[in-house]
Amino acid sequence: MPLARVMARLRDPVTGCPWDIEQNFSTIAPYTIEEAYEVADAIQRDDMAALKDELGDLLLQTVFHARMAEQAGYFALQDVIENICAKMVRRHPHVFGDVHAQDGVAAQMNWEAIKAAERAEKESDPSALAGVAIALPALLRAEKLQKRAARTGFDWPDTGGVIAKIQEEIVEVETATSPAHREEEIGDLLFAVVNLARHHRIDPETALRGANVKFEKRFRAMEDQAGAGFAALSLDDKEKLWQAAKQV
Template sequence: MSDDLIHNPVGGMPRLIEIMRRLRDPETGCPWDIEQDFASIAPYTIEEAYEVADAIEREAWDELRGELGDLLLQSVYHTQMASEAGLFDFDDVANGIADKMVARHPHVFGDESRDKSAEQQVQDWERIKAAERAAKAEKGVLDGVAMGLPALMRAVKLQKRAARVGFDWPSTDEVIDKIVEEAQELREARDAAHRAEEFGDLLFVMANLARHMEIDPEDALRATNAKFTRRFKAIEAALAAEGRTPKDSDLAEMDALWDAAKDAEKRG
């Protein structure tokens, strides 16, 4: 029955769960899969989530199904390891998130009115989440902000939490003044450890400025990375047309080619 399910092309979730169970079987499974644990798989989970985001960003809809499958496999992998340890199984995971969605949407699944603005619904969501944190004995304002988040994203979440209790600058002017102050402190840092600390402080305040300006710093930096990639590829293409590479050029020439690529983008 197990083999029939594994080779059933329309076996759905039961098929995937059984495949993972077999891969982790200590007697007949894959040696690599057997050796893994939660910590060793976690980086792959993060990587797969970013690959989903990348496919969406590129509107690569033909790739998205596969990337979502890769991400789903991560949940199945972690759940199989948890099941082996007697912690929980896949039904527990599915039922847990289903319960959470029902509890957080009383205007859909309960008696509350749906006649609310999106902003009111966000406020209700945050109120419900706060009650959930209280039930978990998370008493500190910053408790529960995941350590494994990308650093810029976590910085914004920490700042939002602090802002809820009034620990925040009143406007962007004060944030920009703080950026100037932190940049000067970075300039004055004299050793590697101090420079790293001051650089972190500067990034943290930059994330705060993004929050005040309602900019997602991860999205903004991702867009700038894409822009840098486009323009540098234009430099490479221009040099390649002459049978050269960036190594055969110099900064002044590449700077001029960069400006040309920038102007071409503006005209386009």
């Protein structure tokens, strides 16, 4: 694989790049996360040229980690590839075996059941929540924790209970007695909102990313409309510009 050879040259302890040689798993991990988000951003913008570029950057991260692991004697890139190939075959018995899946929902159920069985074999922690990575983005981790809990039957039967919980959490935010208490209650409120998104089969990260894009577009339209004096406008005037931007 040419990319693997490029990385081997970069990490060569004698002739490689000093920066690349100095890196370790911990120092590279933030770049890996950043590149994954940049892939998602290119998809959000429907920019296929950027997506091609960002996928290359993300692939580089895999090769970088694999090369460091190989140098440390843990595993090599080929082991990574063989492992993921075996996993995909194992978790798709409806494609590579004799199990039937009539639709995507059934295929997902097969996947989750096999994944749970694999996790049970590896995990010493018997909790249904075992293995949900702490380093995940908070919205994603909240959703995963909720999904795991739901598999045990600990879940609202419909969105009515979730909405009532959100309303309850808003009241608790309003009646919080200290900054620390308010922070805790806002966390509970966000957790409940993620639960609502999950019940509607909406990815909360994607939904929030869309809201960010919408807010930025409208805010920039307000600035363009007002010119250099935007910051000095009254809140009422800014609200009028906001409403106008919404109409556009």
